[in-house]
Amino acid sequence: MSAEQPGSPAPAGTPEPAAGGPRTRRTATLNHTIVSAVVEGSPAVVTFLAILAAIVLGGLIIAFSDPAVLSAWSVFFSDPVNALAQAWDAASAAYVAMFEGAILNPHTVAAAFHGGSIGAIFYPLSQTASDATPLILTGLSVAIAFRAGLFNIGAAGQWVGGAIVATYLGFAVSLPPVVHVVVCLLGGFAGGAVIGWLVGELKARTGAHEVIVTIMLNYIMYNLLSLVLSNPRALQQPGQSNLISPNLAANARLPHVGGPPPQVDLGFLVGLAAAAAVWWLLSRSTVGFQFRAVGANPSAARSAGMDVERSWVLVMLLAGGLAGLAGAAVIQGPLQNITFNSYGTYGFDGITVALLGRASPLGVVLAALLFGALHAGGTVMEGATQVPSDIVEVIQGLIVLFVAAPPLIRAMFRLRRARAAGLEAVPKGWNP
């Protein structure tokens, strides 16, 4: 480093601490690195602790919404052990049921040894995968836009766009087996992509803010769905007065993979493939390089000759397509037809998933699986323990709350925050 400084009075090292700091730190052991990552509260740790905190708080809410627990606590001082035990029982029963519904039910394992179905063991996991599928896709939709600096609040509307096209192609057209599935999926992608493209084009040409446009387009798409479902010449099932479409042709349905009853439908694999594709696009392609540059610093991207507006249009087109694909996957998978409120909360859960997954494809898949597990488990829990499955929404909300507020998590778990040398004021309370 000192090659250019012959006769330098201080030949060793660099004059700038900005470069000198990391140099000396390189000698630190791996152990030290891990410890400091934990102590300094790296995002992964914060995310994990946020989930933990949400589950603990969710457990408290479950316990204290149970009438038996409340009556035990009303006489807390006469029998505190019973009160605590009741609370613990209520919460743990709910979580055990959730676990059995989402991951593994020990009874099925025991049954398998006595001649029961081996496939049944994997039923909860297949349910989790199935519930995670649309969330992976809408999560990717929000994440890819986010990486290019755009907030796609419109995955819900794009989902509808994709679902309408996929449904129509699914029942109105007659095609051979494999082709029909592919055509419907592509149609779903295109249906969402058109809505996304519109958002990007409006932003690029007029500067209209994508948050406003996507929110408004959500309403337009919800009502467009009702409109096409109220016309038999469009999407309405003939002879129906309800807002419901005909069922898809058998050829258009996503085939199941993995054999007998506990199956994963092909949609899950489509979701994983989309995640892999988005990962490649973002980190290994020139298009993704441009997206990320535009997202991180549009002025520098523009100065480096990138077309910022065209990036916006393209990324919104892809984001819309992914959300549309989610619509197709749900319609061609579990639903088989579309009703006026089939869109559920897939679009908005996608925002949550992208946030929790830190807008990385792998993170999105993991977050979607977590939420899929909560959904799958929540349904079983409601049946087994009378705890309303709405508690799942509460836990989801708490996770996001904690993830979005890292200082809160740091304070709760007494993590230290990494400091920028000398620049940051030292918060009160942890001076030695």
Place this chain on the structure above:
Amino acid sequence: MKLELTGITKRFGSLVANDHIDLTVEPGEIRALLGENGAGKTTLMNVLYGLVQPDEGEIRVDGKPVTIRSPKDAIAAKIGMVHQHFMLVPVFTVAENVTLGMERTKAFGLLDRRRGRRDVRALSERYGLDVNPDAYVEDLPVGVQQRVEIIKTLMREASVLVLDEPTSVLTPGETEDLFRIMRDLRAGGRSIVFISHKLKEVQAIADTITVIRRGKVVGERQPTATDAELAALMVGRAVQLRVSKTPTRPGEIMFDVRGLTVPGEHGKPAVDDVSFEVRAGEILGVAGVQGNGQTELCEALMGLRPAAAGSALVDGRDVSNMAPRERLRAGIGYIPEDRQEDGLVGDFSVADNLVLDVYDRKPFASGIALNLDAIQENAVSRVAEFDVRTSSVATPTSTLSGGNQQKVIVAREVSRHVKVLLASQPTRGLDVGSIEFVHRRIVEQRDQGVAVVIVSSELDEIYALADRIAVMYEGKITGFRPPTVSADELGMLMAGAGRDGAAPGAVDPASAGALDPAATDRPDPAGADRPDSAATDGQP
């Protein structure tokens, strides 16, 4: 008030930001703290102001030890601080900002606004600060905002004022005003700690200069010390303040700008019918006070801002209607004015930033797939070639020092083998060592036959680099001069005096000389019909 710091030591992990620093500031003294970026000046002052707790050391005020745990303690000890980034509420008036946190109230807890205004006016008049207490801070120029910060410290009766890099945001004129105010404050018995890395400024204003390098005090000097001595002390080795440069051997016209007009705000053009040409192997320095259209000129030349009229030719090829990407491809290298905003993606690694404008070309991409190995190899060799001090090529550029960030940009642009290099304020905010490096690279480009345009508001930089000087004032080029022109004449041109003519298209440089006969020590031969060619011919 006498302020003494003894043995101040502050460590951040393994980094020693301050290493047993001793500093004594006498009453009525302007003490300069000189050092490169990252030498530990700001950390020391944050210790003094209670923003950072020292690991060792003692602070004494008038001989008595004080403990400063927060800015509140510092204010109580009569220490005032003007930060590099102002701490003002833009939508409040000057008086409201000044009284914020020390509001006086009347009966029923009503704010005594009149008193606040009166106090501000009194201080403003006493020290010639010229600040209107009723003006909204957001409407004020940066220099005046800084004075509001000074008034804030004075209202809190500070006897020692710490000014952290106060001139980095000021125009030369505003700097002069600030220095006058500092002298007035000194005359009023206050002491000032003036933090800077600019040699000229500390020489101009300081009573004593303390030089800090890598967290240690390496020497105290009088302002009479030479540039070279101070720079060597600061950097730790002998520094060439003015890069050596052979006379230019201009070749063909490489960059030809004709009648460029860029619309500005309020209907007045930001760039008004600007024409110049730059030959291969020549550096044109565009001098001028910041805000006279230089930013707009550069952006328009890069296609980042629409031009209303005019053309630009690179090596005979018209680039006027090209998008930024095509202009870069046509052979323009661009070093933007604001490196963090326009030059780099801070979150990106050094390696990615080194290919920011060539990432989609061979060998860095095939089809739409990035070739990460090629990007990595390129980064390793550029980092070595341009001496970028970074722990690895995967380090985000936002963590590098300003000098190293600029090296990344320079490395990227000149490695593309450009025909024209357009550099705007290429060394703003850099320390002496980095300035030397960047200047050397720019001259190197010239010697390789690149046509170079340097836009700078630092006259030193213009003199150090330019083979020919153009002066911009209110969007127009007010004159072309050879580099031997006197600073006085340049100053006059920069202030709009001695304009070559109302319509630069029909310029007669001889008339400019006539307006300002004393200034031109090398008359342009014969007043050729175009000022730039005249100046080029003026070269030996």
